Amino acid sequence: MSLDQETVKKVARLARIRLEDEEIVKLGPQLSNIITFVEQLAEVDTDNVEPLASVVDINLELRDDVINDGGCVDKVLTNAPETTQGYFVVPKVVGGENE
Numbered sequence: 001m002s003l004d005q006e007t008v009k010k011v012a013r014l015a016r017i018r019l020e021d022e023e024i025v026k027l028g029p030q031l032s033n034i035i036t037f038v039e040q041l042a043e044v045d046t047d048n049v050e051p052l053a054s055v056v057d058i059n060l061e062l063r064d065d066v067i068n069d070g071g072c073v074d075k076v077l078t079n080a081p082e083t084t085q086g087y088f089v090v091p092k093v094v095g096g097e098n099e
Contacts, residue, residue: 003032 003011008028012019019027073086082089 003028003035 005024005028008024008031009019011031012024012027077083077086077088080088
């Protein structure tokens with residue numbers, strides 16, 4: 001699959017990445033190669049393959065699900081550059097389509 005420059009620009013905009021024109025020209029073939037590889041992976045027959053989390057056949061011991069580090073909000077918030085009402089203040093990261 002070959003991506004044109006407009007498609008690369010759209011992907012960059014959706015990923016919130018600012019690219020210069022020379023970077024767009026360079027990234028087009030690289031993204032095309034990635035998509036081609038993913039398409040090849042989709043062709044692999046995995047019907048009789050069991051899902052697994054690790055290729056090593058071991059059983060991991062589970063720990064009890066208990067809270068063991070709570071109640072230290074003030075200590076954690078001392079690392080924050082800005083807080084309000086016991087929470088971190090962060091910049092807006094989700095915007096409208098035209099932003």
